[in-house]
Amino acid sequence: MTGFWRRRRGDPRVGRGETIAVNGSDVQLLLVKNRWASGMSLGSVPARRGYDTMIAICDLYADGRDMSWLWDVDFTSLRPTGVAMVSGTRAWDMALRLEYDQVRVEQTGTDLEAAVRQFVTARPGVPKHIYCTYTSMLRVRAELAKLTTVADAGVGR
Numbered sequence: 118m119t120g121f122w123r124r125r126r127g128d129p130r131v132g133r134g135e136t137i138a139v140n141g142s143d144v145q146l147l148l149v150k151n152r153w154a155s156g157m158s159l160g161s162v163p164a165r166r167g168y169d170t171m172i173a174i175c176d177l178y179a180d181g182r183d184m185s186w187l188w189d190v191d192f193t194s195l196r197p198t199g200v201a202m203v204s205g206t207r208a209w210d211m212a213l214r215l216e217y218d219q220v221r222v223e224q225t226g227t228d229l230e231a232a233v234r235q236f237v238t239a240r241p242g243v244p245k246h247i248y249c250t251y252t253s254m255l256r257v258r259a260e261l262a263k264l265t266t267v268a269d270a271g272v273g274r
Contacts, residue, residue: 135268140265142241159194168245169243170198171200171201173254174187174206187207192218200222209225229260
């Protein structure tokens with residue numbers, strides 16, 4: 118067996134709690150694809166100072182075009198730290214959603230690859246979380262692969 122299917126028991130699957138070392142920081146990828154998965158991802162990582170957070174939301178076919186589920190997610194756990202970067206094809210929708218939960222957003226932009234580079238190279242040594250939909254997770258991993266070693270996900274680069 119090759120790719121991510123051959124892994125040690127207990128290791129997170131690609132993009133589902135996976136941690137990648139970049140620029141002296143641990144970058145953890147957390148998949149958000151619906152209300153339930155978002156709640157689980159947000160609840161699995163305590164919002165605390167000392168972490169930077171990015172949210173990458175895309176609405177491509179594999180993600181589902183209907184992003185109304187974002188309004189069913191409670192993002193208030195991100196209030197203490199805020200969100201450093203929001204990106205993806207639905208960046209502005211996500212930023213608006215966070216505003217309704219009174220979560221501070223530092224930057225918003227739809228160029229996902231540029232946003233990932235900026236986010237992971239800022240503040241070296243500070244751990245980072247990236248909450249991302251399926252297609253944005255693949256794009257985030259591909260961009261991180263340009264900066265560091267990223268395990269093959271079996272989907273090409």
